[in-house]
Amino acid sequence: MPTTQGLEVLSGLHTVHNLPAAALVEEAIRHQEGFLADNGALVVHTGRFTGRSPQDKYIVYEPSVASEIEWGAVNHPLSEESFHRLLNRMIAHLRSQTVYSQNLWAGADAHYTLPLFVVTTHAWQSLFIRQLLLRSEQPPLMQREDPFTVLCAPDCFAVPEEDGTRSETFIAIHFGQRLVLIGGTAYAGEIKKAVFTIMNYLLPQKGVFPMHCAANAGKGDSALFFGLSGTGKTTLSALGDRPLIGDDEHGWSDDGVFNIEGGCYAKCIHLSRDSEPHIWDAIRFGTVLENVELEKDTRRPDFDSDRYTENTRAAYPIEFIPQAVVSGKGDHPKNLCFLTADAFGVLPPISRLSLGQACYHFLNGYTAKVAGTERGLGREPQAVFSTCFAEPFLPLSPLRYLAMFREKLARHAATVWLVNTGWIEGPYGVGRRIPLECTQALIEAALSGALENVGYQTEPFFGLSVPLQAPKVPAGLLLPQRNWPSRKNYEEMARALVQRFRENFSRYAVAFPHDFPIEAL
Structure with missing residues (x-):
């Protein structure tokens, strides 16, 4: 009550x-609040506010x-x-x-x-x-x-x-x-x-450390997926044979991780059964579809339409996902993935972070947006920084969440991976989006331990440790400095992104404890 x-x-x-x-x-x-789609979902429109x-x-x-x-x-x-x-x-x-x-x-x-x-x-x-x-x-x-x-x-x-x-x-x-x-x-x-x-x-x-992340379960461990909207938390956490704990919000206590919610809120623009079968099949009776256009005669959802917004969504209970962890609880994580859709094409598809680098990237919470995803965006990508990957939802000081994050990592010896789900071979408009199957293969390799015994190379601008090979992924995709057509253009774009990181981090640097180990650029 x-x-x-x-x-x-x-x-x-x-x-x-x-x-x-x-x-x-x-x-x-x-x-007359909504309509039934042919798959049984309730389709509603939220008016002028679609976010x-x-x-x-x-x-x-x-x-x-x-x-x-x-x-x-x-x-x-x-x-x-x-x-x-x-x-x-x-x-x-x-x-x-x-x-x-x-x-x-x-x-x-x-x-x-x-x-x-x-x-x-x-x-x-x-x-x-x-x-x-x-x-x-x-x-x-x-x-x-x-x-x-x-x-x-x-x-x-x-x-x-x-x-x-x-x-x-x-x-x-x-x-x-x-x-x-x-x-x-x-x-x-x-x-x-x-x-x-x-x-x-x-x-x-x-x-308890609250986290804006998805989580799935392995055998005696969990994996966490941090990221802002559009970076792939829901999609990547639901792929493969690891049961889903939750797709968006979790707590990390002394006993392990637990889902704050009991359902999923999946972004469904350009959704297809081939690329995201679990989410596709979860959209059925009992699911709410927000701002998805229906074909007039068939009542079939047009997931490619952005008539109302790019931010089309599906809300459904987690039990609609096969093999989901309905209890909502999992073991302590061994791996954490920071997902970033880098539209500048600078960051490697995957890199392993030290503890200090993990703190630095957690505090910055970087991704990028491109034209078409929001009204008012210009032709060039825009860097977006959201501290702890959750800035709009943090009532306390970001440094308090950072201290909890670092303590959990250190105590449980978890590995943090920076995963670029954005562009390679050039920036948006020049390069191409990293194929979903490549990102999935890299994450599977990281979680399975397949990247433990391969060679690594230090990326020159952020100091990131990049694997030189990974199962099912062409080696040429792993190092951005090698897959851009122009090395000069790559270096110019990389320096520009480094400067954006420095400018963003400067708002925290003054307040940062001198004895707090963190590796800044």
Whole structure:
């Protein structure tokens, strides 16, 4: 049940509670919220918001968290007065209609489970979050947390001049009252990432390292896949014969790793059965497809269409993936992969990092975006740095997460690999995208130990240790300085990328402890 504050908020609402997936699909279709695709998935459109609104996300500035939050460009403060104006506005809106509620949980390890009570005005959003979080009518035996109540109403808008917000959209988290308000946007990913932000605040207090990564299981070990959107976390973690633990959010405790969620949120632009069979087959009845175009006559999803957005998504429970680890728990990882889609074509397809290099690249959290992936991008690639591969969701100082990261690596002697899922033989527009089968083969080789006894060469600009051979991968692809048509152009592009890294790292260098071992450029 909700906290006392949550109960007061919910009194007087007409609530339909804990509907199962089939009933929620029926409700969504009855209220014309979406359409059924020929594969059984529920297809919805989220309107003008087809992605997150990070500038409209707030944390309430109140005594319980004021001294701990890393306030600034990521964590925007909101006064308690503004929050309660938004809360009153939200309650009045919710009381005018039927709402859907779900009792859910975040955190597959019962020692660290967070109960959640999620209320939405749209049946499809209730289905979305039911499929993505952990479902249970009974609280875990070791529940130790008071619940958070999440209220989501896309058609409830802020009045900026009255409510102290930047726009009509708001995602506001009040840690003290354990309340979250989401309004003015129908993009359901805001619910998911608000929960992740909460866990990124709570788990470090319990000695658990929260991670924006996918995870799969081997025999007595796990592998982690860090990366920003579009770098391949979901795709690469679901390939091969290693069971999937989770595709996006995990905690690393003294007992191993555990999934924070109970479902997957896969990007599905250009999805095909040949390249990603597990994800393709998971899109069926019970799955929510966001902003995917349907062919008019056949109701077949057109996964190649970007009519609404490049950020098309599929949300489904993890049990839709064959051989998934339904318990959501795994052993300590032996290998971590940092996935980066380097559109400059400079980084090797795979390289092994030292402990200091791993800390450096973890803090930078690099990838690159190219024209067509977002509105406003020009012809040239743009470098993107998101500290800890999770900057928009980190309420605490990045250095606190970095210290936990380094301690886990050192204690468990895990190997970190930097994997470029982007371009080779030149930058975007000149070179080509690394074939998925090559990236898969390199990761399989890294996880199996096949790269332990091969020769390595030090890459000249980042000091990366690059294997000279790998099973099923042409040796000529492994060293960028050899596979570019022009060595001069490669060196110019590499120096330019190095400078971008230096400029980004400079924002942390001043605050960095002098005794913290890290290898910078």
